Amino acid sequence: MIKTENISKIFWDQKGGEIKAVLPTSLEVHPGEIFGLLGPNGAGKTTFLRMLATVISPTAGSAEINGFDLLTQPDDIKKSIGFLSGNTKLYGRLSPRELLDYFGQLYDMISCQIKLRCQEIFDLLDMNDFADQRIESLSTGQTQKTSIARCILHDPPVYILDEPTLGLDILTSRTIIQFIRDTTKTGKTVIFSTHYMEEAELLCHRIGLINQGNILDIDSLKGYQQKSGKSHLADIFLDYVSNARGIQS
Numbered sequence: 194m195i196k197t198e199n200i201s202k203i204f205w206d207q208k209g210g211e212i213k214a215v216l217p218t219s220l221e222v223h224p225g226e227i228f229g230l231l232g233p234n235g236a237g238k239t240t241f242l243r244m245l246a247t248v249i250s251p252t253a254g255s256a257e258i259n260g261f262d263l264l265t266q267p268d269d270i271k272k273s274i275g276f277l278s279g280n281t282k283l284y285g286r287l288s289p290r291e292l293l294d295y296f297g298q299l300y301d302m303i304s305c306q307i308k309l310r311c312q313e314i315f316d317l318l319d320m321n322d323f324a325d326q327r328i329e330s331l332s333t334g335q336t337q338k339t340s341i342a343r344c345i346l347h348d349p350p351v352y353i354l355d356e357p358t359l360g361l362d363i364l365t366s367r368t369i370i371q372f373i374r375d376t377t378k379t380g381k382t383v384i385f386s387t388h389y390m391e392e393a394e395l396l397c398h399r400i401g402l403i404n405q406g407n408i409l410d411i412d413s414l415k416g417y418q419q420k421s422g423k424s425h426l427a428d429i430f431l432d433y434v435s436n437a438r439g440i441q442s
Contacts (some may be wrong), residue, residue: 194351194382195245196221198265200254202240214240216407217254219340222384225377229397230386230408231430237406239278245384246276259350272300275344277354285329289320289339292328293346294408300347307346314342319368329383334365341369352376354385358392370396390426400426402433409433 199217206212215237222228230238243249245265256263259273283292290311297307315321318338323331328339341357341366357373358366373396376383387393393400394414402409410433412420417429 194221194224195228195256195258195384197245197256200241200244200251200256202237202249203243203252211425213406215244216308218408219254220401220408220411221232222382224382225380226398227383227385227396228371229378229393230384230403231388231390231393231400231426232386233388236388236403238388238403239355241403242276242384242386242404246274246353247271248276248277248278269400273349274351274353275347275349277344277357279355279359281340281343283328283336283339283343285327287328288325289315289328289331289342290324292339293342296343296346302347308317310346310348311342313422314345316374318342334361337361337365337369341372349411350381352381352383352385354383356386356388356406358387358389390430394426402430404434404437407437409437 200215201217202215204212204214218241230241231428234240240249244251245258245263249264249269251263261269261273263270268385287295293311293314294307297310302310311322315324318341320338320342323335328336332338345352355372358369361369370392373383373385397414399411399413400417401411414426417426418424421429421432423429423432
């Protein structure tokens with residue numbers, strides 16, 4: 194469902210020169226799989242996901258999402274994905290219900306379809322208590338739930354989620370984690386970024402460890418544990434980073 198071939202991104206800064214945000218990366222994520230990109234802030238997670246979501250163009254390489262080519266069929270990809278980004282802004286004077294109605298029309302959904310889908314999502318994400326309040330009055334967790342509702346409204350086959358639980362309280366995080374876990378029951382493809390080790394351990398079928406734009410390895414938690422002899426993902430990740438620095442030096 195997601196396939197990349199040596200996709201990379203280089204930015205140019207007048208003072209710093211060439212910034213290699215994402216080094217050539219090849220991977221595949223399959224239907225029904227939750228794939229996690231785990232790494233610290235600035236590791237390249239957001240840049241990688243924004244390329245997949247067609248928000249920015251890769252410097253080199255190629256990708257396919259839901260059978261569509263990233264470079265030649267970006268509009269088809271946009272219809273096939275639900276993209277959640279921390280940079281997405283919501284119109285504060287609308288309520289979640291009004292916002293979803295607006296986006297539903299953009300997706301060419303009919304009125305009764307939008308209404309039914311909204312209620313499904315409000316029940317799923319526990320949003321009924323604030324569905325008709327202005328977004329500008331909502332808490333961080335309520336706003337994040339609204340952002341997720343917007344990206345899953347059209348029921349796409351692929352979800353691209355950039356740090357979906359960042360800054361949320363335990364209860365809200367639990368709701369969102371359960372939602373991500375449940376997506377596999379309907380065969381969705383999920384790729385998401387996080388720097389929370391526990392989140393990756395709980396959710397992911399496979400995990401890509403990323404640092405300084407480079408995916409150091411891809412494996413299941415059990416696979417990493419067998420390779421390293423360690424139980425905790427935090428310890429495993431630190432070993433990979435240390436080894437990578439040793440090779441570079």
